[in-house]
Amino acid sequence: MARREDDEWFLYGSYFLVSDKTAAPVSLRIRQVPGNGSCLFNAIAAGILYNSSSITANDVEQHPSMPEVRKLSSQLRTKAVDMLASGIKHTEQLIMQKDEMIDASNLVRLAADQYGITSNEYLENMRDERVWGGGPEIVALANELQRQIVLLETTDYSRAAQNSNQSSHDGCSIYLKVSALFGPSSEGYEFGPPIYILSANQMFPKKRGVQARENHFLAVFPSCSV
Known part of the structure; x- marks a missing residue:
C-alpha cells in the first residue's frame, strides 16, 4: 500500500513514556x-x-490529514485568545494544575511582561498565525475544552529506572516523562481523554536534552491509557 504524504510526519524510532503510574514504560507514537x-x-x-x-496510535495511515489538523489548529488559536480575553474582562480564574488556580489577567500579564508589551498587545499578537503559543494558551485551551493537556519532556531513563526499580534502557530508545498536567483532571474522561504534547527542539530527536533549546511542540499518542 502506498504511503500517504501525511505518514511522513510520524517520527521513526522507539519512544516510551516513563510514569510512576505504570509498571513499565508505555510505547508512544510521535507526530x-x-x-x-x-x-x-x-x-x-x-x-x-x-x-x-x-x-x-499505530494506525498511522488512519490519523487525520495535516490539512484537517491545520484547520482545527486555527480555530484553537482563536478559542485560546478569546478565552483569555474573556477571563480578563470578567476577572475569571483558570485551572492551572489540579487545584491550583490563577487569574486570567495575571496569567496574560506575566507572559506580556516577558516581551515588554501590554496584555492587550499580547492577545492581539497571539491572533497572528505566525506567533508562537505557550503556557497561557495551553492553560486557556485546557479550560476551554475541559480536557487535561499533558506536557512531556525528554528524560534520562537510566536515572528514571533507578528511581522506579525498572530495568535499564537499551541505549537506542528515547524516553519521555510528564513535565506538567494543565487544566482540570481527566478522571472519568467526561469531555475526553488527556491530550499529550511534547516540548522539544524543532530538530528533535536529533537535538534533545539540556543542550537543545525547546522551541517546538509535537503531538504524542500513547499506545494505551496512562
Whole structure:
C-alpha cells in the first residue's frame, strides 16, 4: 500500500513514556507538526482529532490529514485568545494544575511582561498565525475544552529506572516523562481523554536534552491509557 504524504510526519524510532503510574514504560507514537508559529495549536489539534476517532496510535495511515489538523489548529488559536480575553474582562480564574488556580489577567500579564508589551498587545499578537503559543494558551485551551493537556519532556531513563526499580534502557530508545498536567483532571474522561504534547527542539530527536533549546511542540499518542 502506498504511503500517504501525511505518514511522513510520524517520527521513526522507539519512544516510551516513563510514569510512576505504570509498571513499565508505555510505547508512544510521535507526530511532527509544521514549525510555523502554530506548532502548539497543531499538536493539540492532532491530539483532539485522534481522540475523536476509533483509531489506535499505530494506525498511522488512519490519523487525520495535516490539512484537517491545520484547520482545527486555527480555530484553537482563536478559542485560546478569546478565552483569555474573556477571563480578563470578567476577572475569571483558570485551572492551572489540579487545584491550583490563577487569574486570567495575571496569567496574560506575566507572559506580556516577558516581551515588554501590554496584555492587550499580547492577545492581539497571539491572533497572528505566525506567533508562537505557550503556557497561557495551553492553560486557556485546557479550560476551554475541559480536557487535561499533558506536557512531556525528554528524560534520562537510566536515572528514571533507578528511581522506579525498572530495568535499564537499551541505549537506542528515547524516553519521555510528564513535565506538567494543565487544566482540570481527566478522571472519568467526561469531555475526553488527556491530550499529550511534547516540548522539544524543532530538530528533535536529533537535538534533545539540556543542550537543545525547546522551541517546538509535537503531538504524542500513547499506545494505551496512562
